Amino acid sequence: MAAAPDRAERYRMVFDDDTVMRLYRQTVQDFGLYAGKELSDEEFRMLCSAAGEMSAKMRAVRIVAASSVSKRDLKNRLIQKGEDPEQAKAAVAWMSELSLVDDRKTAEQIVSRCVAKGYGLLRAKQALYEKQIPKELWEDALSGYPDQTDKIMEYLEAKLDDFSDQKAVKRVVDALLRKGHTYGQIRRCLEKLSVDAEDFPED
Numbered sequence: 031m032a033a034a035p036d037r038a039e040r041y042r043m044v045f046d047d048d049t050v051m052r053l054y055r056q057t058v059q060d061f062g063l064y065a066g067k068e069l070s071d072e073e074f075r076m077l078c079s080a081a082g083e084m085s086a087k088m089r090a091v092r093i094v095a096a097s098s099v100s101k102r103d104l105k106n107r108l109i110q111k112g113e114d115p116e117q118a119k120a121a122v123a124w125m126s127e128l129s130l131v132d133d134r135k136t137a138e139q140i141v142s143r144c145v146a147k148g149y150g151l152l153r154a155k156q157a158l159y160e161k162q163i164p165k166e167l168w169e170d171a172l173s174g175y176p177d178q179t180d181k182i183m184e185y186l187e188a189k190l191d192d193f194s195d196q197k198a199v200k201r202v203v204d205a206l207l208r209k210g211h212t213y214g215q216i217r218r219c220l221e222k223l224s225v226d227a228e229d230f231p232e233d
Contacts, residue, residue, distance in 0.1 A: 043058075045074075051078075051081055060080065086108055086118050086121035087125075104125070145175070150206075150210030155172070183219050186225075189202045
C-alpha cells in the first residue's frame, strides 16, 4: 500500500496477482488493510464492491460541487466516467437522501442563471432539457419568468448605432435568437428604436 494518498485522496494497493486498486481511506480502514494482509476470495469480492461504491459516491460529490446537476444527469456523468451503472444509481440515491442533489432546486438554479444572463424563455427551456430536468418540474421552475424586453433593448442599444446596416442588424438579431428570444420580441424592440424590422418575422 502506498504510504501517502494521491491527489484524489486514494491509496494505491497492489495485490499478489498484480491487481492494482485505488482505495479511499474509509475503505482501507473498514477492511483493516495493511501491507501483507491476506484476503479470502469472499473478502476480496466484498472489497471490490465497497471500492466501487465509494468511488461512485466520491465522484458524485465532486461533480455536484462543481456544477448544478439533475439526478439523471449525475447518474449519466458517473457512468460516462467509468463507474458501474448500479453503483452510479446507488450513489445518486445516497446524494438524494443527503439532500445534496435535488431536481427541483437544480431547476430553480438553472432558471435563475438564465434570467441573470438575459436569456429568453426558450433558452431557459433548452437549459432545463440539457440538464435532464424532469419535464414535470419545468412549469413551476419557469412560472413567473420575467419579461426580457429591457434586456433585449439594452443589447440592441449596445450593439447598434445610426450607422448599422441590415447585415449588422441581422447579426444582432441572430445573437438574440441564440439567447432564446423570439422574433416577435426582437422585432418589437427594433421598432421601438426605429430600426427597420421588415425583414424579420413577427413571431
